[in-house]
């Protein structure tokens with residue numbers, strides 16, 4: 221009924237979002253339970269960022285796990301399948317090895333979108349694949365390409381030996397080597413993630429793949445581009461900068477809401493979490509802790525930066541990129557030696573209706589994973605070897621978590637706690653978040669086994685299901701949902717009353733003594749003392765249950781009336797049928813055989829007399845009936861109505877009809 225259909229936000233309704241009931245109201249946390257971040261003053265000078273960024277640094281008031289102050293409540297969410305960005309069959313290509321001549325031919329979108337199989341409650345992780353072009357080094361050494369893209373989101377890996385069968389994988393979208401950075405923004409589904417982050421969802425985009433496969437290139441462009449301060453519209457700029465531009469575009473399109481953006485940037489280097497916005501000279505690691513309140517992991521004392529303008533986000537990215545650990549090895553001269561997580565929290569304060577303001581807490585994470593590497597091939601030794609081992613270990617744990625999560629039936633313990641990376645990605649992988657995985661691969665024969673590993677990894681991740689939820693303050697959610705429910709019930713009851721012609725009026729009937737909640741001025745809700753707030757909630761709840769009761773009563777009346785109507789219409793039909801039968805009979809016979817007239821009161825008596833006569837007729841009949849006799853026409857059986865008007869007119873039996881004609 222009304223409650224089931226209740227949605228907290230209009231935009232969500234239109235997208236078919238589902239409602240998850242607000243949890244019980246919780247008391248705001250104490251200041252101590254919030255995570256603290258270092259004050260701006262103590263940090264100036266420790267970072268190499270420009271003045272602009274420093275001026276934005278502020279003490280964070282955010283709660284562990286993402287929500288800013290107060291408890292969280294949730295509302296469920298939309299299906300990635302509906303993403304309008306995913307239209308474009310013209311982009312499908314049948315090119316081989318990226319030989320597509322047109323730009324349009326460089327993106328391959330599956331028409332068999334796996335998400336279409338999902339029900340509205342659950343969403344799958346969206347997985348796309350990007351294949352980098354041959355590097356100069358590979359070209360010079362005459363490396364062979366072994367990937368084929370037949371379209372429909374498929375990637376075919378040809379085996380090293382001609383006798384072996386090729387392996388076929390399929391994904392939502394495949395970006396062939398000629399795909400541009402802009403293509404990735406348009407067709408990867410990242411725009412949808414950003415829209416959802418603005419609506420209050422927790423979203424994550426992460427790049428996975430072997431070392432040198434193009435993860436960092438996809439997220440931030442070629443080495444040094446971001447740090448050089450190049451224009452955000454430069455063709456090489458990666459997904460992060462492009463997403464920032466789109467995020468601000470979304471924000472500017474919503475003048476009815478007030479947005480607060482906060483960004484943080486960290487890296488996990490050798491299993492230590494380092495704040496990239498404030499690494500300090502000693503690069504002191506931060507602790508990853510579990511928050512009972514938000515039921516998630518968070519990084520203690522992580523620095524956050526208020527970002528009022530687009531430039532602030534650029535500055536955060538630039539600063540973090542300068543501070544992240546990069547090294548060289550045989551397979552990549554600018555190899556990331558750590559996993560990085562850039563988070564932008566989006567707090568949206570919107571006026572839900574005339575009297576209630578509420579806020580949502582969305583988030584978008586960009587995760588650049590360090591590449592898995594075969595230490596033999598990268599010739600890693602010493603420090604690089606230690607880094608590689610840590611990278612591989614954490615990726616192995618991530619792989620294990622993905623395998624467990626994707627195995628819907630046998631889901632057992634998920635070892636998030638086994639690495640810092642999985643602790644921080646737990647939220648995105650496990651349930652409440654919306655996740656995009658960009659699997660990056662190299663096209664060459666020498667990378668075949670790593671490529672197959674990545675594609676398998678991605679195929680497994682594609683099976684993970686999640687139920688994204690909007691995070692909003694519990695108190696706001698509760699009041700808002702009660703108000704919406706009251707309105708929906710009132711509208712429904714009014715409709716029923718009109719339909720049933722029931723004359724009830726709130727001012728006149730038993731409902732009139734009920735106290736109705738007062739109209740609270742916009743923006744005043746927060747100023748109400750706690751006792752009044754509790755009273756307000758109580759009033760809404762009372763009104764709600766009274767309306768629900770009335771609703772049930774009205775439905776009972778309506779059901780009874782519907783039943784009566786059904787009986788009447790059945791009787792009507794029966795009578796009409798009889799009328800037709802009568803009209804098709806010859807008139808004379810009707811005159812002689814009054815029991816065929818449905819409106820006569822005589823037939824009952826006649827039929828009893830007739831029965832006696834028939835018995836005699838049977839005795840004097842010419843011959844007994846035989847199985848070869850044509851079947852005699854039967855009249856429709858009578859209904860057995862409960863209505864007393866039924867059953868008074870008995871039609872003649874088939875035998876009587878036959879006898880009368882003889």
Ligand SMILES: Nc1ncnc2c1ncn2[C@@H]1O[C@H](COP(=O)(O)OP(=O)(O)OP(=O)(O)O)[C@@H](O)[C@H]1O
Pocket residue numbers: 351352353355397429430431432433434435436437438441442443552554555556557589590591592660
């Ligand atoms: N799509 C692409 N177009 C052009 N050049 C690319 C593309 N993808 C990757 N490259 C180039 O390939 C090289 C390796 O890419 P990148 O550093 O992004 O790999 P990675 O997967 O991040 O490696 P690692 O895990 O070692 O950090 C870089 O010079 C990068 O510019």
